[in-house]
Amino acid sequence: MERVGIVGIGHTAFGRRGDASVQELACEAFRGALADAGLERDAIDATVLGSVPEYHKQRSLAGVIQEYLGLAPKPVWLTEAACASGSAAIRTAWLSIRAGEHDVVAVIGCQKMTELATAEILGLMGRVGEVQWESSFGTTFPGYYAMFARRHMHDFGTTRAQLTQVAVKNHHYGAQNPLAMFRKPVTAEKAEGSESVASPLNVYDCCANADGAACVILARESVARTCTKPPVWLAGMGCATASASILHRGSLTGIPSAARAAADAYAMAGVKPERVRVADVHDCFSIAEVMAYEDLGFCARGEGGRYAEERQGWIGGRVPVNVDGGLKAKGHPVGATGVSMTCEIVKQLRGEAGERQVPNADVGLTHNVGGIGQYCFVQVLARND
Amino acid sequence: MFKWFGVVNLSPCTRVAAFAEHLRAGKLMASRCTACGQRAFPPRADCERCLSPEFEWLEISGRGRLLTWSRIDAAPAGFEDYAPYVVAVLELVDGGRALAWLGDSLTEDELRIDMELVLTPRLRDDLEEIRVDYLLERPRAQAPRTNGAPPALATTERRNP
Numbered sequence: 156m157e158r159v160g161i162v163g164i165g166h167t168a169f170g171r172r173g174d175a176s177v178q179e180l181a182c183e184a185f186r187g188a189l190a191d192a193g194l195e196r197d198a199i200d201a202t203v204l205g206s207v208p209e210y211h212k213q214r215s216l217a218g219v220i221q222e223y224l225g226l227a228p229k230p231v232w233l234t235e236a237a238c239a240s241g242s243a244a245i246r247t248a249w250l251s252i253r254a255g256e257h258d259v260v261a262v263i264g265c266q267k268m269t270e271l272a273t274a275e276i277l278g279l280m281g282r283v284g285e286v287q288w289e290s291s292f293g294t295t296f297p298g299y300y301a302m303f304a305r306r307h308m309h310d311f312g313t314t315r316a317q318l319t320q321v322a323v324k325n326h327h328y329g330a331q332n333p334l335a336m337f338r339k340p341v342t343a344e345k346a347e348g349s350e351s352v353a354s355p356l357n358v359y360d361c362c363a364n365a366d367g368a369a370c371v372i373l374a375r376e377s378v379a380r381t382c383t384k385p386p387v388w389l390a391g392m393g394c395a396t397a398s399a400s401i402l403h404r405g406s407l408t409g410i411p412s413a414a415r416a417a418a419d420a421y422a423m424a425g426v427k428p429e430r431v432r433v434a435d436v437h438d439c440f441s442i443a444e445v446m447a448y449e450d451l452g453f454c455a456r457g458e459g460g461r462y463a464e465e466r467q468g469w470i471g472g473r474v475p476v477n478v479d480g481g482l483k484a485k486g487h488p489v490g491a492t493g494v495s496m497t498c499e500i501v502k503q504l505r506g507e508a509g510e511r512q513v514p515n516a517d518v519g520l521t522h523n524v525g526g527i528g529q530y531c532f533v534q535v536l537a538r539n540d
Numbered sequence: 541m542f543k544w545f546g547v548v549n550l551s552p553c554t555r556v557a558a559f560a561e562h563l564r565a566g567k568l569m570a571s572r573c574t575a576c577g578q579r580a581f582p583p584r585a586d587c588e589r590c591l592s593p594e595f596e597w598l599e600i601s602g603r604g605r606l607l608t609w610s611r612i613d614a615a616p617a618g619f620e621d622y623a624p625y626v627v628a629v630l631e632l633v634d635g636g637r638a639l640a641w642l643g644d645s646l647t648e649d650e651l652r653i654d655m656e657l658v659l660t661p662r663l664r665d666d667l668e669e670i671r672v673d674y675l676l677e678r679p680r681a682q683a684p685r686t687n688g689a690p691p692a693l694a695t696t697e698r699r700n701p
Contacts, residue, residue, distance in 0.1 A: 272617075273614070274615070274616060274617045274620060275617050277614060277615070277616040277617070278616035278617035278618060280616075281616045282550070286550045286551050287550070287551045287554065287582070288582040288638075288639065289639050290550055291545065291546025291547060291548055291549055291550055291551075291673075292546060292547055292627055292639055292640065292641060292673070293547060293548070293612060293615060293616060293618070293619035293622065293623075293625060293627065294612075294627055294639065295612055295614065295615070295616050297610075297614065298610045298612050298627055301610035302608040302609060302610050302627075302629060303608075305608045305609060305610065305653070306607065306608040306653070309608075309653045350613070351611070351613045352613055352614045353610045353611065353612050353613060353614065354610055354611040354613070354648075355610075356610075401629055401637075401639065402582065402629070402636070402637040402638070402639060403637075407607060407608055407629075
C-alpha cells in the first residue's frame with residue numbers, strides 16, 4: 156500500500172488571540188501549510204477539521220471554514236474526539252488517502268476558547284467525564300488527573316518535586332518557541348508554590364486554555380515526492396479507547412488507551428520505543444506527561460517521576476519530550492493541539508526546529524489524549540526513504 | 541425521579557431513575573441483570589456483559605475502600621458556591637465504584653488511600669426541592685441523616701452542604 160506523507164505544515168501563534176476569528180486563525184495556518192508544501196489551493200482534494208464544537212458560538216464550523224478558505228465545493232468534515240480531535244482528524248484524512256479516495260488532504264485543527272469564562276470551560280471539560288454519576292458532583296478535568304496523580308504518588312512514590320520538573324522543562328522550551336503562549340521559564344520554587352487547582356495539582360501542573368490553529372497537508376506517496384520538501388511519513392498509526400468514567404477505569408496510574416495505541420503504532424512502524432528520537436505528548440497536566448513516559452515505553456511503569464527528575468525528557472536525555480513547550484507552555488487550543496504536535500515532529504524530523512532542534516531526529520512520535528483517556532491517538536513519524 | 545440525584549443533576553432521564561427513590565428511602569441499590577446475573581454499581585439498565593435490558597434492584601452495604609481523591613479548588617460553573625470540596629472514589633466490597641463527597645465524619649486531612657469508608661445515602665434537608673445523593677462516611681458514623689436539623693458547621697473550615 157502506498158505510504159502517506161506530510162508535505163506541508165502551518166501553525167499560528169497560540170494564546171489569547173483577541174485579534175482574530177476562528178476562521179481567520181484557520182486561514183493563517185492553512186496559508187502557511189500551502190506555502191510550506193509549495194502547493195496551490197486547487198491541489199487540495201478534501202479538508203478535515205479537528206475541533207470541539209462546544210467552545211464556539213458558530214455552529215457546524217467545518218462548512219464555514221471550507222467556504223472561508225475558498226475550498227468549496229470540495230468535501231469537508233469534522234472529527235471530534237475531545238482534546239484529541241486534531242489527531243482524530245489526521246487519522247481520518249490518512250484513512251481517506253489509504254482508501255484510495257483522495258490524493259491530497261488538508262487537516263486543520265482550530266479552537267478559539269478564550270471567549271468563554273474559565274468556570275464555563277471547567278464545567279464543559281468536566282462533563283467530558285461521565286455526566287450521570289460523576290459530573291453531578293462537580294468533577295473537573297484537573298480533578299480527574301489530580302486523582303490519578305494522588306494514586307501515582309501512593310503506588311510509586313512519585314513526588315511533588317518530580318511533577319514540578321515537567322512544568323520547569325516545558326516552560327524552558329516554551330521560552331524558545333516563538334509560537335508558544337508562555338515564553339518565560341519558571342523556577343521549581345515558583346511552580347510548586349503556585350495556587351492549588353485540584354489537590355495535589357497546582358496552576359503550574361495545568362495547561363492553559365488558548366486560541367490557535369495548526370494545519371498539516373497529507374499526500375499519497377506518488378504526490379508527496381513531487382512537493383517542495385522531503386515528506387515525513389506517517390509510519391505508524393495507533394488509536395484506542397478506554398473508559399470515560401473513572402468508575403470503570405481499572406488502573407488509575409496510567410492511560411490504558413495510550414499504552415494500546417502506542418503498541419499498535421510501534422507495530423505498524425516496525426520500531427521499538429527506544430528508536431524514538433523526539434516526542435510530543437499530551438501534557439494537559441504534569442501527571443499526564445509522567446504517565447505518558449510510562450505508557451509509551453520510554454521508561455518502566457512507575458518510573459515516570461524519576462524520568463522527569465533525571466531530566467530524561469530534555470534534549471540530551473533518553474527521549475526528549477515536548478521540546479516545543481508542550482500543552483503546558485505552548486497553550487492548549489483543544490482541537491488544534493494534535494495537529495500542532497504533528498507540526499512540531501515534522502519540524503524536528505526536517506531539522507527545522509532551530510534553537511530546540513533534537514540532534515539526529517529521524518523517528519518521532521505524537522501522543523494525543525482525549526478526555527481522561529477515552530480516546531488516544533499515537534503516531535510514529537519517520538523521515539526515512 | 542432521577543432529577544433528585546446529585547449535587548447538581550445534569551441527566552434527569554434514565555431507566556435507572558428508581559435509584560433516586562431508593563436513596564430517598566435510605567437504601568443504596570445496585571442493578572442485577574436478570575438474564576446473566578451481572579451486577580453493576582452505579583446501576584445500569586443494560587447489562588454490560590450480555591446487553592440484556594432486563595434488570596432488578598439489589599440493596600448493597602456501601603462499604604468499600606478509598607481509591608483516590610482530590611480537593612476541587614477551582615470549581616466548574618454551578619459549583620462555585622460549594623468550593624472547595626473533596627471528590628473521592630470508593631471501591632465497593634459489593635462490586636463497582638462510587639464517586640462522592642465527604643460527609644461530616646471525616647476531613648480531607650484524615651483521608652488515606654485504602655482506608656475503609658461507607659457510602660451513605662443522604663436526603664438533603666437544607667433545600668426546598670427534593671435532592672438526594674450519597675456521602676463518604678467513617679464506618680461508625682454511617683447513620684443516614686434523613687431527618688432533623690442540618691448538622692452544625694465546623695467553624696474552622698467549610699463543609700459540604
